[in-house]
Amino acid sequence: MEKRDKIIEIRWHGRGGQGAVTSAELLALAAIEEGKFAQAFPSFGPERRGAPVLVFNRVSDKTPIRARVSVINPDIVVILDPGLIYITDVTAGLKEGGVIVINTTKAVVDIKSEFNGSWKLAVVNATSIARDTIGVPIVNTTMLGALVKATDIIELESLAEPLKERFGARAKGNSDACHRAYKETEIAELSGVVKKPTKTFETETFPSWQELLPGSVIPEAGNAKQYRTGDWKSESPIWDHQKCIKCGICYLFCPEGCIGQNKDGYFEANPYYCKGCGICARECWTEAIKMVEEE
Amino acid sequence: MTTKRIGMEGSFAIAEAIKLARVEAIAAYPITPQTHIVERLAEFVANGELDAEYIPVESEHSAMSACLGTSAVGARTFTATASQGLELMHEVLYVASGLRLPIVMTVANRALSAPLSIWTDHSDAMAIRDCGWIQIFAENAQQAFDLVLCAFRIAEDLTVLLPTIVHIDGFYISHTIESVELLEQKVVDKFLPEYRHPYPLNPDKPVTMGAFGPPPIYTETKKAHEVALRDSKKVILKVWQEFGKLSGSHYAPVESYKTEDADVLLLCMGSFSETAMMSIDKMQAEGQKVGLIRLRLWRPFPTEELRQAVSKAQLLIVFDRALSLGGAPPVCSEIQAALYPLKTKPKIVSFVGSLGGREISIQGFEELINNGMNRAKRGKLDEFEIIGVRE
Structure with a gap:
């Protein structure tokens, strides 16, 4: 492949705990291993598990990377959590002809109406693949496979060493996830005019x-x-009310203080503040609480 | 209205000012040469002369941290320290100013280790140059008394709300007995109304103080702090003017001594300025056109007043009592920065001396001025000289 001057910029949208930072780091390590220039860095902040996070990559064949600034106009956006498209403008600044790689249970035809621009759309059910191959719904390495499929940013094999280094005994599952996603990713060309970004990530x-007061x-x-x-x-x-004995252990352990008692004496979480940490389910001794995936 | 002139140690004069200011909270840790101030205050509190909460702490870091708390709940707060103690407080100083808590502190200036030195210079003051406090230098016990009283009025002004340091030279002010005129309680009460913080910590009316400042807000907080510190000069001028009327002691951000016909100016800070005045007297009597200026106000830096004070001078000799190791002496570099944009400005000669308690005599200042004039004549302006070093 002819060496490019161009610097490819990637923006990863994930949630704290999904491993977006790891994905971007592995991608950069693999690219550097190939003799390319690359960088990976997160938007540093106080994000906790579940909070939307951004991570950035820059990759080029022969240009050293100097920009130490967030990616505003990405060539590629990778979305680890499908819910993020409803709370943040994931395609903000995405260039014409850019690529969207998204983890979703939906097929291309069902999700493409969410995006309006002349972009390439790559969809993969990464959560399902990750559950099968790694055993947990952590989709970062799976999404790397989808990204490589949708773009020619690196060779899939280049990820082998970085994966081994990072995951050790768990490398195989992650490598399988990566390869399965590479096979199963569906790609479609979208049409439409890219709108000027109307909002940035700073919505506050x-x-x-x-x-400011003194x-x-x-x-x-x-x-x-x-x-x-x-x-x-x-x-x-x-909560399963058949099993719940109204003991209040969930209320005591909730680190968010968002669990309260309803008029029948059963406990429930306030959906506006519950971060889905699962501590209540873990502490419940009658196993009355199940954590159910959000749609 | 001042009372009659009495003999008193500088530290005790400061303690008297604190008592007259009806300070409500003191948290301090003893360190030479500041100890006499807080010892005397402890006595005042113990024998009922001062109705204040006296918090003995285990370190200066804790002293300043306790001061944050007492000031934040709305108590008039004082502490004192020096040298290593000031350095141990260092990080908390930035919190006090960032939270805009009008704590008043006396620093009995002393050198920094190593080697261990309990003696005076301005190394400690310069190490906290950028901490966001108002910083004022006193030259004798009377000024220390006056400026500490003024410090509360300035710090607590609702348009200022900034902590304030009054620097006094260790031993040369703190441990020197000299004459002081105190003020009567009723005069001070009129000058210094009760302190009311506009947003105190209060369980009945909770506020958040010291919240997280992520990138979208941090720069705004610093700009607000910077503007508040610069603008505090207006209040400082107003308070000093008012204080001058009631006490007869007049203060200015840059003070000049016999500079009317002077071509050559010496610039000093702190108690040794008074020794330098005697050298100026002698040299002027011999027909030399020399004068003295002193920076009374160090933060906010009095740029306009400095430019005005040196506008007619041909040579400015800056005497630093601290090094910025590996860089230009701290006071001189700020003087140079302030004068650099001017079309006509004096030549500047930079000296460093009187480190770690080494004295400089009347004759010593005379030699220093002559040395400065010689350097200027020879065009040797490109580097500073540490004076009085054995080769």
């Missing part, structure tokens, strides 16, 4: 320096509740 508005005091008590962390979750707790 912040005060000017003149609006010492940046926040005089409104308890306003953290305006931050609805419930959309971080990929699983929700469901």
Whole structure:
């Protein structure tokens, strides 16, 4: 393949705990192993398990990478969690002719209406593949296979060493996931005009320096509740009232304090704040709580 | 209205100012040469002369941390330290100013280890140059008394709300008995109204103080802090003017001594400026056109006042009492930065000396000024000289 001058920019959209950072790191390591130049870095922050996170890659055949700044106009976006397309503008800044790689249970025909632009769309049911091959719904390595299929960014074989290095005994499952995704990824060309991005990832508005109170005091008590962390979750707790003895252990252990008692005395989680951590289900001694995947 | 002139150690004059200011909370850890201040305050509290919460702590880091708390709940708060103690407080100093808590602190300036030195210089002051506090230098016990009182009024002004340091030279002010005129309680009460923080920590009306500042907000908080610190000069000027009217002691951000006809100016900070005045007197009597300026206000840096003060000078000799090891001496580099944009400005000669308690005599300052004039004549302006070093 002819060596390109171009720097390919990738933006990964995932949730804390899904391994987006690992994916991007493995991709960069594999590309460098091939003699390319590459970088991988996360949007550094206080994100916790379940919170939307961004990770960035730059890869080029012969140009050293200097830009130490987030990717604003990606050539490729990779979406690890299908729910993210409803809460963040995943295609913001995606170039014409760019590629979207998404983990979804839906077929191409059912999801393509969500994207409006002259892009290539690659879909894969990564969660299902990851469950089969690795045993857990952590889709990062699976999505690497889909990414390689949809683009010619690296050779699939180049991931073997980095996977071995990173996962040791678990490398095989991750490698299988990668290869199965490479085979099963469906690709379609989309049409439509790419809209100018109407929003960026920063959907909150912040005060000017003149609006800050001395010492940046926040005089409104308890306003953290305006931050609805419930959309971080990929699983929700469901109570089985046949088994529930109303003991309140779930209420005591919930780190978010989002579990309360309803008028019948049963406990339930407030969906606006429950992050789906599963601690309640783990602590429930009558096994009345099941974690159910969000759709 | 001042009371009659009395003999008193500088540290005790500061303690008297704290008592007159009706300080409500003191958290301090003893360290030479500051100890006499807080010892005297402990006595005042113990014998009921001062109705304050006195918090003995296990370190200066804890002292400043306790001060954050008492100031945040709305108590008028004081502490004092020096040298290693100030360095141990270092990280908390930035919290105090970032939270805009009007704590007042006296620093009895002392060298930094190693080698261990309990003696005075300005290394400790320069190490906390960028901590976001208002910083003022006193030259004698009277000024220390006056400026500490003014510090509360400045710090607690609702448009300022910034912690304030009054620097005093260790031993040369802290342990020196000299004459001081105190103020009567009723005069101080009128000058210094009760402190009311606008957003205190209060369980009945909770606020968040010290929240996380991610990238979209951190720069705005720093700009707000920077503007508040710069703008505090207006309040400093107003408070000093008012204080001058009631006490007869007048203060300015840059103070000049016999500079009217001077072509050559010496610039100093702290107590040794008074020794330098005697050298100026002697040299002027001999017909030399020399004068003295001192930076009273160190933060916010008095750029306009400095430019005004040196506008007619041909040569400015800057005397630093600290090194910025491997770089330009700290005071001189700021003077040079302030004057650099001007079309006409004096030549600058940079000296460093009086480190770790080494004295400089009246004759010593005279030699220093002559040395500076010689260097200027020879065009040797490109590097600073550490004076009085044995070769």
